[in-house]
Amino acid sequence: MSKGITGRNEDYSQWYNELVSKADLAEHSAVRGCMVIKPYGYAIWEKMQAALDQMFKDTGHSNAYFPLFIPKSFFSKEASHVEGFATECAVVTHYRLKNDGNGQIIVDEEAKLEEELIVRPTSETIIWNTYKGWIQSYRDLPILVNQWANVVRWEMRTRLFLRTAEFLWQEGHTAHETKEEAVEETERMLEVYATFAEHWMALPVIRGKKTETERFAGALDTYCIEALMQDGKALQAGTSHFLGQNFAKAFDVKFTSKEGKLDYVWATSWGVSTRLMGALIMAHSDDAGLVLPPKLAPIQVVIVPIYKTTEESQQIGALADEWIADLKAKGISVKYDDRDTQRPGFKFAEWELKGVPVRVAVGARDLQNCTVELARRDTQTKETVNRQGLSERIVALLDDIQENIYKKALSYRNEHITEVNSYEEFKRVLEGKGGFIAAHWDGTPETEKRVKEETKATIRCIPLDNKQEAGTCIFTGKPSAQRVLFAKAY
Amino acid sequence: MSKGITGRNEDYSQWYNELVSKADLAEHSAVRGCMVIKPYGYAIWEKMQAALDQMFKDTGHSNAYFPLFIPKSFFSKEASHVEGFATECAVVTHYRLKNDGNGQIIVDEEAKLEEELIVRPTSETIIWNTYKGWIQSYRDLPILVNQWANVVRWEMRTRLFLRTAEFLWQEGHTAHETKEEAVEETERMLEVYATFAEHWMALPVIRGKKTETERFAGALDTYCIEALMQDGKALQAGTSHFLGQNFAKAFDVKFTSKEGKLDYVWATSWGVSTRLMGALIMAHSDDAGLVLPPKLAPIQVVIVPIYKTTEESQQIGALADEWIADLKAKGISVKYDDRDTQRPGFKFAEWELKGVPVRVAVGARDLQNCTVELARRDTQTKETVNRQGLSERIVALLDDIQENIYKKALSYRNEHITEVNSYEEFKRVLEGKGGFIAAHWDGTPETEKRVKEETKATIRCIPLDNKQEAGTCIFTGKPSAQRVLFAKAY
Ligand SMILES: [Zn+2]
Ligand SMILES: [Zn+2]
Numbered sequence: 009m010s011k012g013i014t015g016r017n018e019d020y021s022q023w024y025n026e027l028v029s030k031a032d033l034a035e036h037s038a039v040r041g042c043m044v045i046k047p048y049g050y051a052i053w054e055k056m057q058a059a060l061d062q063m064f065k066d067t068g069h070s071n072a073y074f075p076l077f078i079p080k081s082f083f084s085k086e087a088s089h090v091e092g093f094a095t096e097c098a099v100v101t102h103y104r105l106k107n108d109g110n111g112q113i114i115v116d117e118e119a120k121l122e123e124e125l126i127v128r129p130t131s132e133t134i135i136w137n138t139y140k141g142w143i144q145s146y147r148d149l150p151i152l153v154n155q156w157a158n159v160v161r162w163e164m165r166t167r168l169f170l171r172t173a174e175f176l177w178q179e180g181h182t183a184h185e186t187k188e189e190a191v192e193e194t195e196r197m198l199e200v201y202a203t204f205a206e207h208w209m210a211l212p213v214i215r216g217k218k219t220e221t222e223r224f225a226g227a228l229d230t231y232c233i234e235a236l237m238q239d240g241k242a243l244q245a246g247t248s249h250f251l252g253q254n255f256a257k258a259f260d261v262k263f264t265s266k267e268g269k270l271d272y273v274w275a276t277s278w279g280v281s282t283r284l285m286g287a288l289i290m291a292h293s294d295d296a297g298l299v300l301p302p303k304l305a306p307i308q309v310v311i312v313p314i315y316k317t318t319e320e321s322q323q324i325g326a327l328a329d330e331w332i333a334d335l336k337a338k339g340i341s342v343k344y345d346d347r348d349t350q351r352p353g354f355k356f357a358e359w360e361l362k363g364v365p366v367r368v369a370v371g372a373r374d375l376q377n378c379t380v381e382l383a384r385r386d387t388q389t390k391e392t393v394n395r396q397g398l399s400e401r402i403v404a405l406l407d408d409i410q411e412n413i414y415k416k417a418l419s420y421r422n423e424h425i426t427e428v429n430s431y432e433e434f435k436r437v438l439e440g441k442g443g444f445i446a447a448h449w450d451g452t453p454e455t456e457k458r459v460k461e462e463t464k465a466t467i468r469c470i471p472l473d474n475k476q477e478a479g480t481c482i483f484t485g486k487p488s489a490q491r492v493l494f495a496k497a498y
Numbered sequence: 499m500s501k502g503i504t505g506r507n508e509d510y511s512q513w514y515n516e517l518v519s520k521a522d523l524a525e526h527s528a529v530r531g532c533m534v535i536k537p538y539g540y541a542i543w544e545k546m547q548a549a550l551d552q553m554f555k556d557t558g559h560s561n562a563y564f565p566l567f568i569p570k571s572f573f574s575k576e577a578s579h580v581e582g583f584a585t586e587c588a589v590v591t592h593y594r595l596k597n598d599g600n601g602q603i604i605v606d607e608e609a610k611l612e613e614e615l616i617v618r619p620t621s622e623t624i625i626w627n628t629y630k631g632w633i634q635s636y637r638d639l640p641i642l643v644n645q646w647a648n649v650v651r652w653e654m655r656t657r658l659f660l661r662t663a664e665f666l667w668q669e670g671h672t673a674h675e676t677k678e679e680a681v682e683e684t685e686r687m688l689e690v691y692a693t694f695a696e697h698w699m700a701l702p703v704i705r706g707k708k709t710e711t712e713r714f715a716g717a718l719d720t721y722c723i724e725a726l727m728q729d730g731k732a733l734q735a736g737t738s739h740f741l742g743q744n745f746a747k748a749f750d751v752k753f754t755s756k757e758g759k760l761d762y763v764w765a766t767s768w769g770v771s772t773r774l775m776g777a778l779i780m781a782h783s784d785d786a787g788l789v790l791p792p793k794l795a796p797i798q799v800v801i802v803p804i805y806k807t808t809e810e811s812q813q814i815g816a817l818a819d820e821w822i823a824d825l826k827a828k829g830i831s832v833k834y835d836d837r838d839t840q841r842p843g844f845k846f847a848e849w850e851l852k853g854v855p856v857r858v859a860v861g862a863r864d865l866q867n868c869t870v871e872l873a874r875r876d877t878q879t880k881e882t883v884n885r886q887g888l889s890e891r892i893v894a895l896l897d898d899i900q901e902n903i904y905k906k907a908l909s910y911r912n913e914h915i916t917e918v919n920s921y922e923e924f925k926r927v928l929e930g931k932g933g934f935i936a937a938h939w940d941g942t943p944e945t946e947k948r949v950k951e952e953t954k955a956t957i958r959c960i961p962l963d964n965k966q967e968a969g970t971c972i973f974t975g976k977p978s979a980q981r982v983l984f985a986k987a988y
Contacts (some may be wrong), residue, residue: 071541075527075534079529098590099605100590105589115570138534147839
């Protein structure tokens with residue numbers, strides 16, 4: 009197995025692309041901007057989905073499914089919403105092809121739609137149009153619904169998982185009686201995302217609010233979790249929006265309260281996407297390949313037999329059968345790699361590339377000594393241990409790896425939050441060390457825009473429970489009440 | 499809870515529509531032909547998905563994801579395939595909207611795609627174009643991949659679940675070294691579908707092959723499972739296609755065999771869709787509402803307390819807590835319906851309408867007598883039983899209901915397979931009793947077409963292991979070697 013991945017320090021972007029390709033996670037399709045998620049990549053996404061879906065259900069949500077297409081007129085009803093998405097919409101205009109008589113397949117102009125359909129870039133409009141029929145009274149509230157779906161946002165420059173024209177995601181859409189309830193829901197789901205990122209992805213995140221400029225099109229408030237990648241760039245890993253009554257007003261969704269009063273419904277929406285795959289890959293992996301947190305690894309343990317004789321092969325096979333049964337009973341996924349077409353060294357490199365957290369190797373000497381060689385992917389260390397109590401040891405090891413990966417990412421992240429007090433310092437840190445930069449800002453979109461134009465850094469968020477601290481804006485020198493987090497971002 | 503569902507005998511079609519609506523399964527969306535699958539309907543679909551997905555994985559398949567869009571040129575590569583789907587394709591022609599300056603949102607004509615994109619009606623073409631990059635040698639085979647996705651087939655006349663422009667499905671796409679392997683896979687997946695239909699949906703099916711006329715566009719052979727609905731019409735509940743080398747040739751996918759020979763790859767594809775929801779609803783339900791097989795019921799048991807005093811309410815609540823814990827530990831989903839806004843009679847009717855298999859009611863007298871009232875949805879019978887060993891009793895009851903529903907559907911189906919020996923008899927049975935009609939057919943598409951035009955009956959399938967029996971075609975009088983199954987169908 010020749011890996012030949014470019015080193016992270018050499019070319020981080022190239023390292024990422026090669027890793028996604030060589031670890032069989034995804035590839036570009038023949039359709040501009042659309043990706044193919046390969047089985048190994050999809051298996052990770054399925055584990056993410058399962059964990060998130062359970063968390064959504066545990067917080068009272070149900071899944072449903074809404075149409076792929078949105079009539080153009082719906083899409084236009086919420087002004088800032090359409091403004092946010094209009095320039096990146098795939099538009100369906102016809103519903104039939106025909107043979108042109110010369111053997112060419114062409115669009116049938118007689119099958120032109122009266123009203124164009126937009127392939128959903130997000131579903132607020134079609135969902136709120138539907139909710140109108142579901143909501144009359146406070147008894148119909150809250151509505152706590154989630155959808156797993158594909159969405160399309162036409163992108164000119166795409167990168168696998170990080171930015172693609174079509175991507176997979178979930179979008180929660182909830183409806184509430186009061187503003188307070190809606191805000192609570194927005195915050196609850198942000199916390200669900202943060203918990204998922206930290207406990208499952210081993211990804212430390214900063215919980216915060218977006219500035220007005222960076223808000224979701226149609227939201228009154230956008231909460232987000234922000235993570236840091238190994239190249240010092242930030243990645244928004246999930247957003248939760250407080251939509252106020254904007255969509256209820258656009259679609260005329262009112263309810264009768266307990267007191268008999270008619271009022272517009274309060275809304276939230278929240279989503280994470282296959283972008284999380286990009287975050288997962290970039291946060292932990294190294295120059296030898298993927299590093300996966302055990303909780304999301306499709307294969308948690310690989311067993312590689314090393315033998316010369318058929319007898320050795322059979323002896324190892326018999327031992328492996330036992331371990332596999334033990335591990336499976338403990339809910340651990342195991343692969344026994346007994347391919348006779350590849351040498352052990354090739355297999356070691358392949359499973360390293362694919363990020364399998366624990367490798368068990370067993371050779372002739374191990375048979376004699378009642379030992380195995382245990383290797384952990386995160387630290388790339390190995391030790392020879394007695395095979396007594398192997399499965400318990402592996403369970404503990406997987407826990408330890410999950411924790412270690414998180415701690416490593418956390419200390420990297422914490423080391424890369426830098427307070428600066430001048431624009432010069434800001435630019436120096438941004439171009440050098442990178443990471444989050446905590447700086448005073450005068451609170452205006454104008455300053456935010458100027459800084460972005462000059463440095464490509466954006467305000468990633470205003471952390472929740474941010475320390476209030478008087479200061480002066482690094483750009484304008486105007487007064488500021490708190491620092492905000494800037495960074496270059498994916 | 500006033501149900502007011504039209505009776506099946508009165509108007510079967512109306513009964514179905516009302517049931518889908520009143521049981522909160524799905525509704526028409528504002529987008530022509532596209533449905534909204536509501537949370538309760540989607541919960542059933544999720545149970546179906548989970549069971550099928552496990553069966554696919556148990557037979558060695560992995561999930562992956564391919565683009566929503568297919569370039570028109572790909573779509574045109576397999577001649578009979580494009581012929582089959584061209585007249586029902588949603589076509590994306592533009593990738594941007596803009597404001598026309600007068601506040602109207604219009605399609606931006608400057609953002610016209612060079613090549614139109616088809617919203618996938620099925621994914622053979624984009625997948626085989628992808629497989630070309632995955633397959634070089636026999637070592638890369640077999641490829642056993644499944645995709646859960648939405649697809650679009652433009653339909654003018656739609657019915658919720660049964661025929662919609664957008665629907666959800668899974669599509670398996672496999673690639674093999676030999677014809678034999680591909681045929682085996684085709685048959686294996688048909689058997690997976692049949693097992694799922696029978697064991698999970700409690701739906702007896704006939705395994706068969708389609709005639710040439712009814713084959714999938716691009717297949718050499720289409721296997722199917724056919725079920726019978728309560729109005730005597732057949733419903734195709736799943737198909738598995740042997741594609742031969744058609745798509746490999748269209749996309750030039752060759753592999754080097756063990757012997758170093760270059761050959762085209764052999765293919766299968768197979769799918770089931772949200773249409774199964776329609777089959778599930780129609781096969782078992784009655785004039786009081788849904789009847790769900792326990793294995794697919796989102797709520798398997800509902801507990802309804804009947805009390806007058808707070809003390810009674812508390813006593814029943816304490817008992818219910820215990821039962822719920824017991825049942826959940828046994829993997830059974832339970833709902834405790836303690837709404838104080840509705841009376842017990844309303845609740846009984848509502849859960850009946852929604853097809854919850856077992857209802858437990860507990861009142862003041864039950865408290866005294868250590869009893870509960872157990873009602874089963876399938877037979878609409880109830881009995882008062884001692885609450886000793888309640889959860890074990892419920893487990894057994896659920897098994898019994900699952901079996902009973904299946905047996906009932908099976909005897910209905912078996913009673914509705916009629917052998918006929920003349921065209922007169924054929925028409926009489928078709929218009930009267932309905933169901934499957936086993937008749938001799940001369941094997942020609944012409945006769946099949948004429949019969950369809952005259953009677954609306956199609957050949958549903960040639961059953962696997964069909965009895966060979968010399969006879970004469972009921973329509974032409976020409977010789978026939980076997981009977982085939984005709985029916986009117988959904
Ligand atoms: Zn943030
Ligand atoms: Zn059939």
